Amino acid sequence: MAKQLKQGCTINGVIEFLTTGCRVYALSQTDSNYHLTSDEKWESDRHMLGPHRPVEPLKSILFPPRQGVGRLLEDAPHSSPKPAAVIGVKNCDLASLKIHDYVFRDTEPKDPYYIDLRNNTLIISCDCSRPCDVCFCTAVGDQPFPESGFDINISPLPNNQYVLESGSEKGKKALDSCSDLLEEASQDAMKARDTARKAVYKTVEEQAAVKGLDGNKNYQNAVTGSIESHLWERFAEDCVECGACNFVCCTCHCFLLADGRSATGTSERVKQWDSCLYKNFARVAGGANPRKYRAERLYNRFDKKFNFFKKVLNIYACDGCGRCIEACTGKIDIRDVLKEALDEA
Amino acid sequence: MKHNPYAALPATVENIIVETSNITTFTFRPEEPIPFKAGQFVELSIPGFGEAPFTPSSSPAVNDVMDITIMRVGAVTERIHALSKGDTVGIRGPLGQPYPLDKFKGKEILIVGGGVGLAPLRALFFALAEEMDHYKKIILRYGARSPGDIVYRNDVATAWGKPKVDLMLSVDKGDEGWKGNIGVVTTILEKNKLSINIQNSVAVVCGPPIMMKFATIKLLERGYAPENIYLSMEKNMSCGIGKCGHCRIGPYYACKDGPVFTYDRIKDEPRIWD
Structure with missing residues (x-):
C-alpha cells in the first residue's frame, strides 16, 4: 500500500527514522553533479534524494573497487558489515543489481562478500525528477522510475509531497514502523505521481530519440551483426584504454583476483575492479591474447553487454545511465556506437 | 562465515621432477585431500604474490597428493619453479567441468x-x-x-x-x-x-x-x-569460478563451463585459437 507524509511530517524526518543505526549513503551536490557520499547518519542539510543518478554507481557500495577477500592460507577474519542504507538510488542502478545479483549471489559458487553487503543494505530508491542529458534508459527497455528491486521507493511530487512504497519484506517492515509519520497515499497523490513519471519518461524518450535510439531497437542483433564493420576500429581510435567506462558503469562486474602483501607483510587477496579495455585483460601467461587490438576489446565490451547477458539472463547489461558518456576521455558516446551498429548490422 | 570460494587450501611441495629445460612436475600434498575428476583444474598460488590455473597431471584416483606439471612462462610460474621441497603454496579447487x-x-x-x-x-x-x-x-x-x-x-x-x-x-x-x-x-x-x-x-x-x-x-x-x-581452451582465468569475466568465450566462461569444450560449442566464436 502506497503511503504519503502525514500533515506536519517531513521526508527528511521519515528518512532519518528509517535509517537509524545505519551507515548512510546518500547524494550530495557539488556544482551540477551529485555524488554518492557516506556518513554515519542521515543529515538533511548534507544529504538529498537528488533529481537524477549520482556520478558513482551503486555497485561501488555492494561490489567495492578493492575488497579484501581473506588472507591466503589463513582463516579469513570476517565480521558482518554494519547495516547500511543507500538513499536516492535511481532505477538505472536498481536495474544493475540484476546483473550483480546474478553474478555474485545467484550463480554457484556464491560470493559471501557480496551477499553480506547486499543483505545488510537497505535500498531506498527514488524516481528521477530531472534526468541527466546523457540519460537514455528508455531506449534500453528501462524507465526513470522504479517499480521493483527496491526496499522502499520515494516518489517526489510538487508541493513537497511524496509517495512512499515498499518493494520487499524488509521495506514493508521499515515503512510499517513509521506509521506515526505516514498515512495511506491519496488518489490525488497517486495521480500526481503518474503525471510526473510520464513527463520524465517522455523527456528521456525524446533525448534518446535525438540520438536515434528507442526501446524497440534490437541491440543484440545490431552488435553481433556489425562484428565485421569498421565502426569498431573507428570508435576505438579515440579510446585511450583508461577503463573509466567500466569503472563508472553500473553493470560492469569484471574484477581481478589479486594477491599482494600488506605493509606488515601478511599476504592479502583482493577483488579489484578490472577493465576489459586494458590490453592484457585476456592475455595468457605464454603471451597469446585473443583480444590484441583495441577494436576487438571495444567490440567485446558491447558483445558482453548486449549479447552475452541477453543470452544468459535475457537482459541487456546496460541501463542507459549514460555515465560512460560523461566519463570517456576519448568522448566515445555509447549511443553513437549503438546507432552506427544498428545502421550497419 | 559461509564458504569462501576465493580462499585457498595450504599445500606442501613433496616432490619435484624436472621434465625438460623449462617444464617441471611438482607433487603437492594439500592440508586436506582435493578430490578432482580428469579435466578439472585448480588455481595454484604463491602466497602474497599471485595465482595461476593448472590442470593436475596425476591420477584422479589419488586424492592425498596431486601432481601438477608446470612450464615456466610467466611471473607466477617463475616463482613456482623456484620452489623447494617443503615450501607451502595455496591450492583452490577443483574448478571447471570434467571430461564426460x-x-x-x-x-x-x-x-x-x-x-x-x-x-x-x-x-x-x-x-x-x-x-x-x-x-x-x-x-x-x-x-x-x-x-x-x-x-x-x-x-x-x-x-x-x-x-x-x-x-x-x-x-x-x-x-x-x-x-x-x-x-x-x-x-x-x-x-x-x-x-x-x-x-x-x-x-x-x-x-x-x-x-x-x-x-x-x-x-x-x-x-x-x-x-x-x-x-x-587456455584462457586468462583469474577467479576460476565464472565471476571475474576474464576467460569468456562467447556465451561461456572457460573456467566454469570448460576448460574443455567440444569444438561445435565454440567454433563460431571469434579468435578461439589465440
Whole structure:
C-alpha cells in the first residue's frame, strides 16, 4: 500500500527514522553533479534524494573497487558489515543489481562478500525528477522510475509531497514502523505521481530519440551483426584504454583476483575492479591474447553487454545511465556506437 | 562465515621432477585431500604474490597428493619453479567441468597432446586406464619440439604401453638418438599412422593453440564430427569460478563451463585459437 507524509511530517524526518543505526549513503551536490557520499547518519542539510543518478554507481557500495577477500592460507577474519542504507538510488542502478545479483549471489559458487553487503543494505530508491542529458534508459527497455528491486521507493511530487512504497519484506517492515509519520497515499497523490513519471519518461524518450535510439531497437542483433564493420576500429581510435567506462558503469562486474602483501607483510587477496579495455585483460601467461587490438576489446565490451547477458539472463547489461558518456576521455558516446551498429548490422 | 570460494587450501611441495629445460612436475600434498575428476583444474598460488590455473597431471584416483606439471612462462610460474621441497603454496579447487567419461564408454579414445599439453591428458589417461574394460582402446599421439622436450619420458616410453594402448610420438626436430617419427603432431594423425574407427571414436586434444588449431583441422578432415572433438581452451582465468569475466568465450566462461569444450560449442566464436 502506497503511503504519503502525514500533515506536519517531513521526508527528511521519515528518512532519518528509517535509517537509524545505519551507515548512510546518500547524494550530495557539488556544482551540477551529485555524488554518492557516506556518513554515519542521515543529515538533511548534507544529504538529498537528488533529481537524477549520482556520478558513482551503486555497485561501488555492494561490489567495492578493492575488497579484501581473506588472507591466503589463513582463516579469513570476517565480521558482518554494519547495516547500511543507500538513499536516492535511481532505477538505472536498481536495474544493475540484476546483473550483480546474478553474478555474485545467484550463480554457484556464491560470493559471501557480496551477499553480506547486499543483505545488510537497505535500498531506498527514488524516481528521477530531472534526468541527466546523457540519460537514455528508455531506449534500453528501462524507465526513470522504479517499480521493483527496491526496499522502499520515494516518489517526489510538487508541493513537497511524496509517495512512499515498499518493494520487499524488509521495506514493508521499515515503512510499517513509521506509521506515526505516514498515512495511506491519496488518489490525488497517486495521480500526481503518474503525471510526473510520464513527463520524465517522455523527456528521456525524446533525448534518446535525438540520438536515434528507442526501446524497440534490437541491440543484440545490431552488435553481433556489425562484428565485421569498421565502426569498431573507428570508435576505438579515440579510446585511450583508461577503463573509466567500466569503472563508472553500473553493470560492469569484471574484477581481478589479486594477491599482494600488506605493509606488515601478511599476504592479502583482493577483488579489484578490472577493465576489459586494458590490453592484457585476456592475455595468457605464454603471451597469446585473443583480444590484441583495441577494436576487438571495444567490440567485446558491447558483445558482453548486449549479447552475452541477453543470452544468459535475457537482459541487456546496460541501463542507459549514460555515465560512460560523461566519463570517456576519448568522448566515445555509447549511443553513437549503438546507432552506427544498428545502421550497419 | 559461509564458504569462501576465493580462499585457498595450504599445500606442501613433496616432490619435484624436472621434465625438460623449462617444464617441471611438482607433487603437492594439500592440508586436506582435493578430490578432482580428469579435466578439472585448480588455481595454484604463491602466497602474497599471485595465482595461476593448472590442470593436475596425476591420477584422479589419488586424492592425498596431486601432481601438477608446470612450464615456466610467466611471473607466477617463475616463482613456482623456484620452489623447494617443503615450501607451502595455496591450492583452490577443483574448478571447471570434467571430461564426460560416460560418453566415452565403448569407444576408441584418441588423445592428441602437444608439449606441456600432455599434462592434463596424463590425468585423463590414468582415469581411462583405471577402467580400461569400458573403452575399446586408447590411442595416444604426442608431439614435442625435440626429444629433449618430451615430458613424462619414462611413462610414455614404457608404463603407458599397456594392452589396448596404441602410442606414437613425434618430434618437430630429431637428434642422433631419435628413432621415431619426425614432424609436427598432425603427421601422426594421417591415415598411415593412425588406424581408427572414427565413427566410434572421440578425440581429446590439448596443446599450444597453434597445435590445437591444426590438429582440429586434421581431425575434421579425417571425419570427426565437431561434437566429438574435445579441446582444452587456455584462457586468462583469474577467479576460476565464472565471476571475474576474464576467460569468456562467447556465451561461456572457460573456467566454469570448460576448460574443455567440444569444438561445435565454440567454433563460431571469434579468435578461439589465440
